[in-house]
Every structure is written in structure tokens, then in C-alpha cells.
Amino acid sequence: NAGVTQTPKFRVLKTGQSMTLLCAQDMNHEYMYWYRQDPGMGLRLIHYSVGEGTTAKGEVPDGYNVSRLKKQNFLLGLESAAPSQTSVYFCASSPFLRQQYFGPGTRLTVT
């Protein structure tokens, strides 16, 4: 039981490049989330999903897109990366609308 895993762990992008971050959970959770963490800002919700095939915007969705084609996977896409998207990205899942289980994070640098 791996819990929540994130791929990749680290990535450096040039401005304008695109990439996809993959989150996978093996706990059969309905809810999945993508957050970004910046110094002093805590974690801010980018997008979330309440079930397979559904997605919704969070607090800071601009510049990101998501897809939840399979229940166990939640993908976060950056179509045209900007330096402001340099951050640590965390994925989380939960069986209900309370406790969330987090992945180890992806450190993204955009130059």
C-alpha cells in the first residue's frame, strides 16, 4: 500500500514549456486535490476532484489544468510555464470531506 505517490519529484522547466504532474493513490479515495506551497503562504488549493471524471477550481486555478480520467489518478498540467509557478506541488486524496492524505511533493522550478 503506497498511499499517495507523485511523479516526478523534481523538475526544472524553461518559461513557456509545458509539463504534466502525475498523482496516483491506491486507497480507493473519491476525492483528490492539487495544492501548491510557497514560503509563508501555507498550502493553496489549485484544483480538486470529487470523483472520477469530475474536476473543480480551487483558490488559485489560473495557469493550470487537471484531469481525472481514472479514479486513482489525478493529473495537473501546466500548458505554458511561468516563473510564478515555481513552487512545491502537493497532491492529496481523501475518502470523505475531512482528513486528507498527502503525497511527498514535486519541487518545480521555472527559469
Add this chain to the structure above:
Amino acid sequence: DQQVKQNSPSLSVQEGRISILNCDYTNSMFDYFLWYKKYPAEGPTFLISISSIKDKNEDGRFTVFLNKSAKHLSLHIVPSQPGDSAVYFCAAKAGNMLTFGGGTRLMVKP
């Protein structure tokens, strides 16, 4: 404007003493509150939570207090241990979303 605030960015406590971490919120729609602990290079892990209909919840060395009239949440750790040194985030739930505070770095000195 931040709806959940942790006004102390850091806290230093002696081993064996009590650690008190504080959190203030502004949104009256929050109905559930949680504390998470985060070590460097790891994701946050759940510590303890409390429903808005309660004022206290205890789990071993950890106790969370909720003062709804003051819109204030606190986490007490007693006794504090060096392994408790980490960043602590409070979070509040409204609807489908959690809103996190900025975190407090706790350092427990041996």
C-alpha cells in the same frame, strides 16, 4: 485576504514543556478544523481534528481547542519531544475545500 492565519512563524520550546500553537480564522462557514504536521521534503501528515460543534478534542499528547466566538483554534502538545520539531499547519473546511494557514515552525530543544 487570508481566511486562516497563523501569526507566529516560529516557536521554540524546551523538551518536556508544553507547546501551544495558535490559529485564527475569519470565515464563519468553516465547520471542521484540522492540524497537520510537516517534516522537510515530506508531505503534510494529519495530526488531529475538531468539529465546529465541539470545543475540545484530545488524542494522546495532542489536544485541540476551538473557541468559536473568538474564531480561534489552538493545538497543545504536552509533553513536547524533540521529534515534534516540524512545521505545523492549521486548516479549516468549508464545502469541498480546505483552507490552510501559513504554518508555524516548532523547534523542541533537548
